[in-house]
Amino acid sequence: MPAIRGDRLLDDLRTLARFGGLAPGVDRIALSADDLAARRWLVDRLAAAGLDAGMDRLGNVLGRDPRAARAILVGSHSDTVPRGGWLDGAMGVIYGLEIARAFREAGGGPVGIDVVSFQDEEGTYLPFLGSRAFCGTLKDGEIDAARAEDGRTLADALAPLAGEPAPFRLDPTRHVAFLEAHIEQGPRLEASGQKIGVVTGITxxxxxxxxxxxxxxxxxxxxxxxxxxxxxxxxxxxxxxxxxxxxxxxxxxxxxxxxxxxxxxxxxxxxxxxxxxxxxxxxxxxxxxxxxxxxxxxxxxxxxxxxxxxxxxxxxxAPTVMGREIVAALSAAAVAAGHPPVLLPSGAGHDAMEVGRVLPAGMLFVPSIGGISHHVAENTADADIVLGCQVLADAISRLMQNLA
Amino acid sequence: MPAIRGDRLLDDLRTLARFGGLAPGVDRIALSADDLAARRWLVDRLAAAGLDAGMDRLGNVLGRDPRAARAILVGSHSDTVPRGGWLDGAMGVIYGLEIARAFREAGGGPVGIDVVSFQDEEGTYLPFLGSRAFCGTLKDGEIDAARAEDGRTLADALAPLAGEPAPFRLDPTRHVAFLEAHIEQGPRLEASGQKIGVVTGITxxxxxxxxxxxxxxxxxxxxxxxxxxxxxxxxxxxxxxxxxxxxxxxxxxxxxxxxxxxxxxxxxxxxxxxxxxxxxxxxxxxxxxxxxxxxxxxxxxxxxxxxxxxxxxxxxxAPTVMGREIVAALSAAAVAAGHPPVLLPSGAGHDAMEVGRVLPAGMLFVPSIGGISHHVAENTADADIVLGCQVLADAISRLMQNLA
Structure with missing residues (x-):
């Protein structure tokens, strides 16, 4: 099992939180200057981890493992709601970065790790814009019609990215699964005293x-x-x-x-x-x-x-049921770490809801302190953040063994 | 029983409706130019009917029978809500005018008819301003503190009346009862098919x-x-x-x-x-x-x-219970006219609620078409307006017999 490095994970998370940072909290709405700067920083970090990394003209960031023909996609989104928290989305993205590094350091294998940060999951302009474009489920005209509550159009907000590559697309010959870690955004883990939630589906x-x-x-x-x-x-x-x-x-x-x-x-x-x-x-x-x-x-x-x-x-x-094998792998990894999971549905939407309609997907939750999210007070204990990443890495390792 | 003249009553009602007239409806809010013009017209009409008539510095209009030492006070208010109807308040005032004329034409007696139009019953500045001042139940500072929803103060609105006499006051040695007729403002008379409502009290x-x-x-x-x-x-x-x-x-x-x-x-x-x-x-x-x-x-x-x-x-x-003898006289007059009354409480406030706390009071209702009031569509059949005035005159005649 590749070992993740908690200090490196937390350092990168804290660095990302400085883009649009409010101390506490983060204001990094989709396609803002802070959002695009954070995404360019992420491209550099993914490249430094040895991935072929880039940003497309929607602002999706994708890092591909150049040594593998097939890959498990790991990530989430790095945009936030206005005056939001530092972990919603960001944690799942940095888990992907850290897990890509850990697997590379462990020597890699036939199935690689690709890392993604989708654009505008929070729906400033169009909810799940990035993951829906990635999956090919956007309908004609949706991008042209989208506008923020303040009237600004998505087309205008995308103008600075006109020179970037065409939107990245899911590659069915390459991508075998999508794994997204996230804070729970609810009170159940904290109330139960358990540390790992395994999502059965998105309601x-x-x-x-x-x-x-x-x-x-x-x-x-x-x-x-x-x-x-x-x-x-x-x-x-x-x-x-x-x-x-x-x-x-x-x-x-x-x-x-x-x-x-x-x-x-x-x-x-x-x-x-x-x-x-x-x-x-x-x-x-x-x-x-x-x-x-x-x-x-x-x-x-x-x-x-x-x-x-x-x-x-x-x-x-419509509900999205998580992949059965992925739920099993996440649960086994949690048990092996000494933290039997809470199996629960996600009542909030996530990129995994969109990707899960076209590819087996799974989600891991870590506790939200006080159940709070979409607020500057959003937080999770450092130890829980590190534990969640290690459990996710172990689950991915188990999935790779099944695939090999 | 003095006979009222329906044509004269309706003519005066229609003339009053031209002050602030909207055709249909009336906009004659308290202390507006239209309201004051209507009140000056009313002073002239009362004087023409042989009463000692005037307007005080609140805009209350009072006509006193110069031949009597004691009097039954009859009236209501002539201000309206914004874009209101032509009968709410106005009908009770013109009933007073017509009944004063009818009793004078019938020769009069030891108990006279005084006629009143109270100011701002509708509460543009201060609900029941006129009747409360008349009864002496205004508290110190209420007039100074009152203002309309648009911020205009009552003190400013009263400025044009600074040269008028001090507020008229109820005279316990003179006034023996207060009678107020009004449209029902509800659906009960129309639904029952009956023409006369006798109010048992104001809830x-x-x-x-x-x-x-x-x-x-x-x-x-x-x-x-x-x-x-x-x-x-x-x-x-x-x-x-x-x-x-x-x-x-x-x-x-x-x-x-x-x-x-x-x-x-x-x-x-x-x-x-x-x-x-x-x-x-x-x-x-x-x-x-x-x-x-x-x-x-x-x-x-x-x-x-x-x-x-x-x-x-x-x-x-607090509820105001109507005078028992007055309820009996109104009921007897309605029965004598061939229109057994509906006995009902008034769920809306009226000047009779204020006056009724210090003097025996009674109210007569006529049907509201569709139960509508406080709206330009407010109306009552002409025949019902005339019938109500005749029943009120008869009831007053019965009360006078008891007093004589």
Whole structure:
């Protein structure tokens, strides 16, 4: 098993955190000057590790092992959300760099290590831009149509990269698997006291906007029996969700009513309109189908007493199940390191969700202190960062033995 | 029984509607140029009817019967909400004018008719400004502190009236009762097919702001059992209100959840804070006490699982019960006219609520078409307007017989 060097890993992680560094935290949004400077630094580090490294005209960075015809791809993304943390994405990229070095130092073999940092995973312009381009799943016109919340177009943001090579593409004759390490971004590892999470899959997401339309009326002069109260109708529906979804879902299912608004929204006016946002996530499409069908049926049933309720699905993301052999290798490596893993779905999206649709993929999680991410306070203990990288290296070594 | 003249009544109502007229609708907010012009016109009309009429430095208009030592005060207000209707307030004032004329034409008696139009009932600057000043229930500093939503101060708005007489005051040796007619502003008369409503009292109002504080978390990565969901806590509380209040309240009780907000309010974030506005109205303080106590107890019980719920009472208006003899006289007059009344509480506030705290008061309602008010579409059938005025005149005649 190649031995990774924790000091070198942490040094590189801390150096990367200086690009857009806030101390604490990092502001390195996709295609900003700090993001591109960080990616050029990464190209140099990959080249120094002996890889053929470059950046394409989307800002994807790829380092290829020049001695191997087949390779396991390791990495994540190095862009951040505004005022984000220093580990989200960055850790998975530097794990790739360190593992490439460790395998090279151990002498290499017929299957090499390629390292990647995908562009704009966080969706400043277009979520998963880099990994979707890499996988060939971008649709015509998506890049031309994309723009940031502030109105800036992706096309403008890409202009400084016009002289770079065409976008890198996954090579099915070369790439045999994708491994992405990441902070958990949730509380489960910390709460369990365990150090390694092995991701079983990335959950599907369905979001719904549910609107009720009744009639706004004077709340003092309109008797209770003559009201068309849109707010009360959504309260009944929301309460039903809280009572019913636990039995409809599986043990890992999550759902959320994240937004609720009554209009006009005055204490003395019966709400004439009300709107809420409902989200559900699970790895199992059958569970999501069951929950969606029950919700739709209940929405139809609550459309009464002069209140019409409408439900529109606003988001549909299919689950991505992680490669079975990869889950097994990650789990075996964690056990061998003395840290039996927590097997868990990822409720957040990752580049592995996109790559995993076209190539066997796997993810390793390390604990997030306080479950915090997308925030300058995001952090993980140094020892956990080093442990995670060594477990990932061991898992890759095990996969290579199966492939050899 | 003095006979009112419907044509004269409707002519005056339509003339008044031209001040700030929108065709349809009226925009005559308190102390605007249109409001003051309308009030000066009213002074002239009252004087033409033989009353000692004037406007005070708040813009209250009062016409006193010069031939009587005691008087029944009849009226309402002539200011409107922005883009309001032509009858809200105005109808009650012109009823006063027409009834003063009718009683004078019928020869008068020992108890006269005084007519009033109170200032700013609608609360552009200070709700019930005129009637509270008239009753002596304004507190020190209220006028100096009052300002409109646009920031304009009441003191500035009153400047053009600085040369007018000191505010008129209720005279306990003269005024024996206050009668206010008004459109219903609700759907009950129209729904019942009846033409006359006799108000039993003006409901008390209690409003509460209820806030829940939990923790905002990623809705994909935070397991259901580890959430501190402020939104879900308020949904449970709101659903409990919907299920429990019908049994706690009386037949006329109304309540409302008029506003509900989750923060941060994103589909993929567990709500860390949530807020709702709850209102309850009834004539019976014991019912309001019972509902408030049950709500407070439930709020305490729902403060669990890492979510703290707080309840603050933001509004407390005591009910005003109408004078028993006045309710009887109005009812008898309605029956005599062939229109048995609907006895109902007023869920909206009126000047009679303020005056009724210091003097026996009564209110008569006529139907609102579609229950609409505070809107340019506000209307009542001409025949209903005329009928209401005649019933009010008859009721006043009956009260005078009791007083004589």
């Amino acid at each position: 599907g997401i369905r979001r719904f906007r549910i609107t009720a339309t009744g009639a706004a009326n004077h709340a003092g002069t309109t008797p209770m029996g003559m009201r068309r109260d849109a707010g009360a109708a959504l309260v009944r529906l929301a309460a039903w969700i809280g009572e019913t979804f636990p039995a409809l879902g599986g043990p890992e299912t999550v759902w959320n009513i994240g937004a609720m608004t009554f209009r006009p929204g005055a204490a003395n006016v019966v709400p004439g309109e009300a709107e809420m946002a409902v989200e559900m996530r699970d790895l199992d499409v059958a569970i999501l189908d069951r929950m969606e069908a029950a919700l739709a049926e209940r929405v139809a049933g609550e459309s009464r007493d002069g209140v019409a309720i409408a439900m529109v699905r606003t988001t549909l993301v | 008390g109002i209690r409003r509460f702001r209820i806030t829940a504080t939990g923790a905002a978390n990623h809705a994909g990565t935070t397991p259901m059992g580890m959430r501190r969901d402020a939104g879900a806590a308020l949904v449970r509380l709101a659903a409990w209100i919907g299920e429990t209040f019908p049994a706690l309240g009386g037949p006329e009780t109304v309540w409302n959840i008029g506003a509900m907000t989750f923060r941060p309010g994103a589909a993929n974030v567990v709500p860390g804070e949530a807020e709702m506005a709850v209102e309850m109205r009834d004539l019976d303080v014991a019912i309001l006490d019972r509902m408030e106590a049950a709500l407070a107890e439930r709020v305490a019980g729902e403060s669990r699982d890492g979510v703290a719920i707080a309840m603050v009472r933001t509004t407390l208006v």
